[in-house]
Structure formats: C-alpha cells, structure tokens
Amino acid sequence: MDKRIAVLAGDGIGPEVIKQALKVLEAVAHRYTHSFTLDYGLVGAAAIDETGNPLPDETIEACRLADAVLFGAIGDPKYDNDPNAKVRPEQGLLKLRKSLGLYANIRPVQLFNSLIDRSPLREDRIQGTDLVVYRELTGGIYFGDKGRNTDGTEAFDHCNYSVQEIERIAKMAFEAARRRRDKVTLVDKANVLETSRLWRETVQKMSNRFPDVEVEYMFVDNAAMQVVQNPSQFDVILTENMFGDIISDETSVITGSIGLLPSASVGDQTSLFEPIHGSYPQAAGKDIANPVATILSLAMMLESFEMFEEAKRVRSSVNKVIAKGLVTPDLNPDNFISCSKVGDVISLLIESDIDDDHTFEDLFEGNLPLI
Numbered sequence: 001m002d003k004r005i006a007v008l009a010g011d012g013i014g015p016e017v018i019k020q021a022l023k024v025l026e027a028v029a030h031r032y033t034h035s036f037t038l039d040y041g042l043v044g045a046a047a048i049d050e051t052g053n054p055l056p057d058e059t060i061e062a063c064r065l066a067d068a069v070l071f072g073a074i075g076d077p078k079y080d081n082d083p084n085a086k087v088r089p090e091q092g093l094l095k096l097r098k099s100l101g102l103y104a105n106i107r108p109v110q111l112f113n114s115l116i117d118r119s120p121l122r123e124d125r126i127q128g129t130d131l132v133v134y135r136e137l138t139g140g141i142y143f144g145d146k147g148r149n150t151d152g153t154e155a156f157d158h159c160n161y162s163v164q165e166i167e168r169i170a171k172m173a174f175e176a177a178r179r180r181r182d183k184v185t186l187v188d189k190a191n192v193l194e195t196s197r198l199w200r201e202t203v204q205k206m207s208n209r210f211p212d213v214e215v216e217y218m219f220v221d222n223a224a225m226q227v228v229q230n231p232s233q234f235d236v237i238l239t240e241n242m243f244g245d246i247i248s249d250e251t252s253v254i255t256g257s258i259g260l261l262p263s264a265s266v267g268d269q270t271s272l273f274e275p276i277h278g279s280y281p282q283a284a285g286k287d288i289a290n291p292v293a294t295i296l297s298l299a300m301m302l303e304s305f306e307m308f309e310e311a312k313r314v315r316s317s318v319n320k321v322i323a324k325g326l327v328t329p330d331l332n333p334d335n336f337i338s339c340s341k342v343g344d345v346i347s348l349l350i351e352s353d354i355d356d357d358h359t360f361e362d363l364f365e366g367n368l369p370l371i
C-alpha cells in the first residue's frame with residue numbers, strides 16, 4: 001500500500017518521540033512492503049519561531065493532502081509564563097483540529113500487565129482497567145467567544161454546544177461501546193451547566209436507538225474520583241472538550257505513565273494521531289522521553305489504514321519490550337534505556353522473525369548497548 005503522512009513534530013520532546021515512531025514506520029514498511037511518503041510540516045512554537053505563525057498555511061495544506069497526520073507535541077514555557085502573548089503555540093493545534101474537522105478525540109486506556117507495579121494506584125484497584133475516552137474536540141469552552149472587558153479587569157470564555165455537535169460524537173461513542181462491552185458513561189455537570197443539560201437530553205434521546213448499550217450519567221467531579229478509585233467500571237467515557245482534557249490526563253495515572261497513552265482525532269477529513277502527553281520541555285533534547293505513546297498512536301494510524309496485522313505487530317513488539325523492562329526513566333528511574341533505544345528495540349523486533357523469549361534474549365544479548 002502507498003500512503004502519504006503529514007508529520008508535525010512540534011515542540012519540546014515532540015521531535016524525539018516522532019523520530020522513534022518513524023523508525024517503527026520504516027520497519028513496518030520494510031517488513032510488509034508498504035511505501036509511506038512523509039511530508040514534514042511546522043507547528044507550534046517551532047513554527048512561531050520560524051514564521052511568526054503557529055500553524056502556517058503550508059502545514060494545513062500538507063495535512064489536507066495526506067492520508068493521515070502524525071503529531072508530536074506542542075507548547076513552550078516561554079509562552080506559558082507570558083499570559084499576554086499575542087500568539088501561542090497551542091493556537092496552532094486548536095486551529096488544526098478545527099480546520100480538519102477533528103471533532104472526536106479517542107483516548108484508549110489499557111493496562112500493561114508488566115507495569116502494574118509502576119502505577120501509584122493499588123493493584124487491586126486498577127486490575128481489569130480497559131476504557132476509552134471519547135472527548136469532543138472542536139466545541140465547548142475551547143472554541144467559544146473569549147475576551148476581556150474594556151479595562152481588562154474581567155474576562156470570559158463562553159461554552160457553547162449544539163445538538164448536532166453532541167450527536168455526531170455520541171453516535172461514535174455508542175458504536176464503539178457496541179464493539180466493546182456495551183456501556184457508555186456520559187460525564188457532564190448537568191446539575192449546574194446548561195450545555196451539560198443539552199448533552200444529557202441529547203444522549204438520553206439517542207439511547208433509544210441503542211437499546212443494547214447501557215448508558216450511565218455521571219457528574220464530572222464524581223467521575224474524577226471514580227476514575228482512579230474504580231476504573232474498571234468504565235467502558236466508553238463520553239464527554240465534552242474541557243472535561244475530556246482533564247479526565248484523560250487523570251486516567252493516565254492508572255497505567256503508570258502519561259508517556260504510554262496514544263490518541264486518534266477523527267472527523268470529516270484526514271485523521272490525526274498524537275500522544276496525549278504534552279511537550280515536556282524539561283526533558284527536551286535529553287533522549288529520556290517515553291516514545292511509546294507516539295508509537296501506539298502510530299499503531300492506531302495503521303489501523304485506520306486497515307493495516308491490522310501491521311498494527312498488531314507494532315503493539316505486540318511494544319508489549320514485549322516493556323515486559324522485558326526495556327523502558328525509559330519515567331517507568332523505571334533506576335534501570336532505564338534511552339528514548340532512541342526504545343525506538344531501536346521495538347523496530348528491530350518488528351523486523352526480526354523471533355517470537356519466543358529465548359530468541360528475544362539472543363537478539364539483544366551483547367548486540368545492543370542498552371544505555
């Protein structure tokens with residue numbers, strides 16, 4: 001198969017983790033004789049530095065022409081600490097989501113059995129976690145009118161939702177539940193917010209069309225607690241933009257590191273695949289970031305191309321490498337390998353024909369300086 005991929009590495013650790021995912025992509029191309037054409041685009045602080053614009057037109061164009069977008073991370077402390085900055089890196093990502101109509105952000109959370117002891121949460125609490133967050137991505141408070149009064153002493157951010165915006169992502173969440181364990185939890189704040197009441201009303205009406213799917217409604221404050229107290233109760237979490245942003249970072253604690261969680265953003269046109277973590281500026285350039293979230297985002301991209309066997313091989317290679325303890329310092333500060341070595345071993349495993357533990361040892365014994 002021939003596919004065209006727009007690669008937007010972005011800021012901070014973005015370029016490092018993207019580089020590992022591209023190694024993996026090359027290994028997949030080699031093993032399965034696919035050809036991937038890469039089109040690099042600027043975004044975020046890197047784009048502001050070079051062009052003054054966090055999302056240059058050429059980048060949007062490259063994404064439109066591509067079969068998929070692979071995205072690294074965005075953000076730079078020099079803007080975080082300057083609330084008066086006129087242009088901000090994050091505007092690039094938000095505009096990209098809007099321009100490509102990426103209204104659904106899908107964030108799966110699965111446990112790696114070999115990492116259960118890395119989670120700060122007790123094993124008996126997190127055992128059996130397998131959930132996915134369907135976060136609305138192009139509406140709500142992120143995209144409503146915002147501003148200040150004339151003397152700058154008051155500010156507002158409006159939160160808007162239409163029935164149509166709620167229905168299209170809710171439909172995806174119901175369909176996802178049918179492929180999983182038939183349960184949707186709508187997370188909202190319907191006891192306070194009018195937009196949340198519209199979400200609840202709309203989802204209640206739609207649930208008649210999906211009688212086989214159990215629907216549960218949960219206030220976001222309670223959900224924030226339940227997600228870490230008893231995560232295995234959840235199957236599909238459906239929620240609006242801001243609540244989804246917060247809840248999905250929280251779910252990453254279950255797995256032991258935010259560096260493990262991938263995401264897919266889908267909508268009307270090209271889909272985008274990105275790790276859920278940010279640009280982690282403290283680690284940038286040190287070769288210590290965890291590339292697994294980006295590599296698993298790549299696996300989601302391969303699935304979107306219907307390259308199911310390829311994606312399965314990427315996932316099983318990731319699992320094996322993690323099970324062998326070949327991980328970055330976020331997962332084991334006392335015994336770790338670098339970001340690029342994690343990329344190397346996963347790629348090597350994809351290309352090689354070894355499958356049992358014994359040959360795995362043979363492959364790496366002495367051949368690979370691990371640090």
Ligand code: IPM
Pocket residue numbers: 074075090093094245276278
């Ligand atoms: C995410 C990020 C973004 C968001 C930021 C970088 C704008 O936190 O993808 O979760 O808030 O959506």
Ligand code: MG
Pocket residue numbers: 245246249276
């Ligand atoms: Mg976030």
